Structure formats: structure tokens, C-alpha cells
Amino acid sequence: MAARAIWKGELKIGSTKIPVKLYSGVVDRAVRFHILDDKHLMRVKQHMVNPDNGDEVSSEEIQKGYEIEPGKFVILTEKDLEGLEPKPSREIEIMEFVPPEAISQQWYERPYYLAPDGDEKAYFALVEALKNRNREGIAHWVMRNKAYVGALRAEGDYLLLFTLRNAEEVISARDLPKPAGRAPTQKEVNMAKQLVGLLAGEFNAQDYKDEYRQRVMEFIERKAKGKAPRLHAVKTKRKAASLDSVLEKSLRSLGKEKRAA
Amino acid sequence: MARTRASTKRIREDSEEQSGPRPFWSGTLTFGLVSVPVNLFPATRSNRAPLRMLSPDGEPLARRYYSQKTERDLDADQMVRGYEIDKDKYVVVTDEELDRLAPEKSRDIDLKTFVPAESIPPVHFDRGYFLTPASGSEKAYKLLAETMEKGGQAGLATFVMRGKEYLVAIFAEHGILRAETMRFADELRSPEDVGLTKRKPKVPAASVRKFEKLISNKSKKQLSATRLKDEQTARLLTLARKKSAQRKNVVEVETDRPDEGKVIDLMAVLKKSLAGKG
Numbered sequence: 052m053a054a055r056a057i058w059k060g061e062l063k064i065g066s067t068k069i070p071v072k073l074y075s076g077v078v079d080r081a082v083r084f085h086i087l088d089d090k091h092l093m094r095v096k097q098h099m100v101n102p103d104n105g106d107e108v109s110s111e112e113i114q115k116g117y118e119i120e121p122g123k124f125v126i127l128t129e130k131d132l133e134g135l136e137p138k139p140s141r142e143i144e145i146m147e148f149v150p151p152e153a154i155s156q157q158w159y160e161r162p163y164y165l166a167p168d169g170d171e172k173a174y175f176a177l178v179e180a181l182k183n184r185n186r187e188g189i190a191h192w193v194m195r196n197k198a199y200v201g202a203l204r205a206e207g208d209y210l211l212l213f214t215l216r217n218a219e220e221v222i223s224a225r226d227l228p229k230p231a232g233r234a235p236t237q238k239e240v241n242m243a244k245q246l247v248g249l250l251a252g253e254f255n256a257q258d259y260k261d262e263y264r265q266r267v268m269e270f271i272e273r274k275a276k277g278k279a280p281r282l283h284a285v286k287t288k289r290k291a292a293s294l295d296s297v298l299e300k301s302l303r304s305l306g307k308e309k310r311a312a
Numbered sequence: 313m314a315r316t317r318a319s320t321k322r323i324r325e326d327s328e329e330q331s332g333p334r335p336f337w338s339g340t341l342t343f344g345l346v347s348v349p350v351n352l353f354p355a356t357r358s359n360r361a362p363l364r365m366l367s368p369d370g371e372p373l374a375r376r377y378y379s380q381k382t383e384r385d386l387d388a389d390q391m392v393r394g395y396e397i398d399k400d401k402y403v404v405v406t407d408e409e410l411d412r413l414a415p416e417k418s419r420d421i422d423l424k425t426f427v428p429a430e431s432i433p434p435v436h437f438d439r440g441y442f443l444t445p446a447s448g449s450e451k452a453y454k455l456l457a458e459t460m461e462k463g464g465q466a467g468l469a470t471f472v473m474r475g476k477e478y479l480v481a482i483f484a485e486h487g488i489l490r491a492e493t494m495r496f497a498d499e500l501r502s503p504e505d506v507g508l509t510k511r512k513p514k515v516p517a518a519s520v521r522k523f524e525k526l527i528s529n530k531s532k533k534q535l536s537a538t539r540l541k542d543e544q545t546a547r548l549l550t551l552a553r554k555k556s557a558q559r560k561n562v563v564e565v566e567t568d569r570p571d572e573g574k575v576i577d578l579m580a581v582l583k584k585s586l587a588g589k590g
Contacts, residue, residue, distance in 0.1 A: 054506045074506035087394040088379040099373040108367045115363040117552040125552040126561035148531045159434040164506045176515045180523030217542035229487040231588040232450025243459040246344045252425040256497040263477035266413050275397045282412035301344025
């Protein structure tokens with residue numbers, strides 16, 4: 052069964068509008084655990100309490116505050132917060148187009164598919180134009196009372212819309228000092244380059260499987276039947292050897308593997 | 313990934329979160345037979361204006377878990393993690409069991425493949441973390457970072473951290489290694505999954521040209537940072553400052569509790585760790 056659209060809107064580029072449906076591009080496959088109370092093995096509930104006396108404060112009594120200085124809170128009422136919400140809109144407005152390299156890998160947050168919702172010709176014409184020009188669109192839109200910035204990108208025959216992180220959320224390596232420590236020698240640099248060269252390949256997502264998830268699920272199933280296997284304790288190992296001798300050893304063993312293959 | 317993935321270990325750690333600049337994870341990065349002990353810190357900060365929940369008197373509140381049966385609050389050691397195998401029937405899984413289920417070799421970030429850094433599609437990127445050298449590993453760390461940065465390469469690995477397997481791409485930028493956790497192939501939907509089928513209509517060349525022209529007219533070389541500003545948060549801060557200046561709806565509480573009001577400056581922690589003092 053095909054997934055359901057989570058939102059409908061219009062892509063707006065200049066004065067051109069293309070109706071679209073939005074679908075999540077990801078599936079949650081995490082093993083879902085619940086927090087249980089260990090005596091009764093029942094799911095726990097949560098509430099908010101005053102930590103000084105342990106008294107529960109009901110949700111109607113709770114106020115929201117922004118800590119403007121340590122220990123000093125400005126209360127924001129429901130009305131205040133409603134006033135801060137962006138104006139509802141069905142438009143995904145494309146502000147500008149940039150080359151893909153202009154968008155840092157750190158900004159991409161979550162992908163959504165956009166599907167055509169009426170005007171297929173315009174939708175697919177835009178896909179082709181984005182590919183021909185090798186550009187991504189920078190989008191602004193409001194969905195469920197929240198304003199988003201995003202990147203519109205052609206992937207295969209279709210459009211993907213990524214939410215992007217806000218500038219304040221992301222720390223760039225450029226703003227950090229280079230790590231301290233001695234610089235490697237020329238010999239080490241050459242060997243490392245050779246080593247990375249021997250391990251060079253292409254990214255193929257299908258090569259990587261979450262095997263641990265499978266192990267956890269199998270363990271749970273066996274434990275449910277009362278046949279939990281004994282698990283071995285974790286050992287920690289630590290070995291020290293000089294950097295260039297380890298590099299040499301790596302090159303020798305990898306070189307052998309390559310020749311044998 | 314966090315949503316309902318409850319873990320008693322996490323509960324304990326969350327309550328200690330404010331207590332000091334500790335790495336998020338410590339482990340070993342390897343390439344070939346070279347091992348580089350590293351610390352891992354988040355490269356993203358969540359909302360910079362978090363709202364606290366307060367009592368009617370303005371006292372900051374704490375979230376507590378309680379038993380449905382006894383209605384008493386529970387301490388971290390009175391809670392366990394359970395997987396619902398049948399309605400209201402759970403299999404308890406301990407932190408220790410989750411740790412032991414990870415094979416020895418899966419605990420290291422073993423870079424087995426290096427690929428061109430620009431070749432990974434952004435659909436995979438989930439969250440970024442900086443790796444900093446742990447004491448004694450500075451030289452090997454610098455060697456790897458320099459080699460990857462010069463070659464424009466990213467290293468790929470899978471590893472198990474805190475009860476979950478991660479696919480990561482390690483990038484080198486400005487002499488610093490960064491890990492991006494990535495979605496596995498089966499965590500991504502295909503176009504067919506959302507009903508996008510292969511039949512693509514014939515598109516008139518004129519309408520493609522029309523869009524190409526629109527794209528050219530609105531093209532920029534760089535993305536201006538102002539486009540990525542969080543305006544909703546900025547408006548909230550403006551309102552909070554205005555109300556504070558007018559002394560409207562302001563409450564002050566004593567902050568003698570050591571874990572209150574102390575926000576860790578992630579930048580400061582990272583700088584310290586990169587300087588080898590972390």
C-alpha cells in the first residue's frame with residue numbers, strides 16, 4: 052500500500068505555481084522500547100513536579116517561561132506564543148537557486164518527496180530544468196504552525212524537499228581551532244595516502260545493513276520464549292605501537308589482500 | 313531516532329546532562345591497523361531558546377516518571393526497558409544485554425572504504441558529530457584528517473553506539489574530523505513507496521526552458537546565512553526582552569541548585585577538547 056500524503060501545498064517560483072503533495076522520505080525502523088516500572092512491568096507515566104517538594108503541577112497550571120538570565124524567567128502566555136506563530140499558508144516559496152555545493156552537508160535534516168497534484172507537465176518540466184541547470188532551490192514554507200527553510204532538489208525523476216537546519220543550530224569546523232599536537236612526518240603522510248588509496252571505493256548504500264537491529268530482535272524473541280542465550284562480557288583492549296610501524300603493517304597486509312583477490 | 317526509544321541508561325544520562333563537559337561517546341577510529349582513540353561531541357545545538365515549564369509561582373518544574381500501579385514517583389534504578397511482544401506483555405532488555413549483543417569488532421569505527429566526499433546523496437545525512445583526538449592520538453588523528461582533506465575523501469563505517477548501529481561517513485574539514493550519522497538504505501522510502509510510478513509524461517521543451525530561465529534569473533553562487541535564520545526564535549527573544557524591560561510577567565527564583573540554569577557552551581567544550589585539554 053502506498054504511503055499517505057502528510058500535507059498539500061503549492062510550489063511557488065516567481066509567479067508560477069505547481070500544486071504538490073508532500074510525503075515523508077524516511078521510515079522509522081528503530082527497535083521501539085518502552086520505559087517500565089520494574090516491580091509491575093507496566094508502562095510508566097510522567098508528570099511535572101516541583102522538585103523542591105515533589106508536588107505535582109497539573110498541565111492547566113503550568114506556565115511557560117524563557118530564562119533570560121540565570122534564575123530569571125519571562126513568562127510567555129498562550130496568547131504570546133500564538134502571536135509568535137507564523138501565518139498559515141499553503142505556499143512553498145522558492146526564494147533563490149544555488150549550486151548543490153553551496154549547501155553544507157551539515158544543514159540537511161530530513162527529506163520529503165513532493166508528488167505532482169494536478170499539473171504533471173509543470174512538475175516534470177521543473178525536474179528537468181533543475182537537473183539541466185544543476186541547481187537546488189531554497190524554499191520557505193509554513194507547515195503545522197512552524198516555519199521551515201528547505202532545499203528543493205531533483206533526485207532521479209522526482210522532486211525532494213529537504214528541511215534545512217537553522218544557521219544557529221550548526222557548528223562549523225571553520226569556527227573551531229585546529230587540533231593541537233605534533234605534525235606527522237613526510238614518510239607517515241605518504242604511507243597514509245597509500246593506505247587510503249588502497250581502501251578507495253564508491254558509495255553504495257545497499258552495501259550497509261543494520262545487523263545489530265536484527266540481533267536485538269532475535270534476542271528479544273528468544274528471551275520471550277524463555278531461551279535467552281548467555282552473552283559474553285565486553286572486553287576492552289588497548290595496544291600501543293608506533294604510528295609508522297602500524298602504517299607499514301597495514302600497507303603490507305592490505306597489499307597482500309589485493310594481490311590475492 | 314529518540315522519540316519513544318526509551319532507555320534507562322539515557323534517563324540517567326539526561327539527568328546528568330548539565331553536570332559537565334563530557335564527550336557524548338568515546339571510542340576508537342581505525343583505518344588499516346592504525347587506531348585513533350577519539351571523543352565524540354554533537355556538531356548541532358537544538359533550539360537556542362528552550363522554554364521551561366514553571367509552576368504558578370514561577371518555580372522551574374522537573375519531569376518525573378511514576379508507576380501506574382502505585383502512583384509513586386520512580387527513580388532511574390526502578391525503571392527498566394521493555395519491548396512489547398504482545399499487548400501489555402513486555403520482554404525486559406537491560407543495558408548490559410544491549411552492550412553484549414554488539415560484537416567486539418562492531419564497537420570501533422573501522423573505516424573500510426573511502427569515497428569521494430561529494431558523492432554521498434544528502435538523503436542519507438541525519439546528524440553531525442565532531443571527533444576530537446583523545447590523549448595520545450593527536451598525531452594519528454592529524455595524519456588521517458590531513459590525508460582525507462587533501463584527497464577530498466570521506467571514510468565509511470558502521471558501528472554500534474548506545475544500543476544502536478550507525479552507518480557513518482567521516483569527513484575532514486579544517487583539520488577536524490566530523491562524523492555524519494546516515495540513514496540505512498531500508499530507512500529511506502523509494503519513489504514507488506509513495507506512489508510515484510515510473511511513467512513520466514512527455515514534457516514540452518518550451519516549459520522546461522521557461523523554468524530554466526526562472527532558475528537562471530534567481531540563481532546565486534552562495535547561500536546567504538540570513539536565509540537560514542530562525543525567525544520564529546528571534547521573534548520570541550525580542551518579545552522576551554521587551555517584557556523583561558517592562559518588568560511584565562517576570563519571575564526570579566533562587567538558583568542554588570547546581571544543575572539549574574547552567575547551560576553548557578558546546579563551543580567552549582569543543583575548543584578545550586581540540587586543544588588537548590578535554
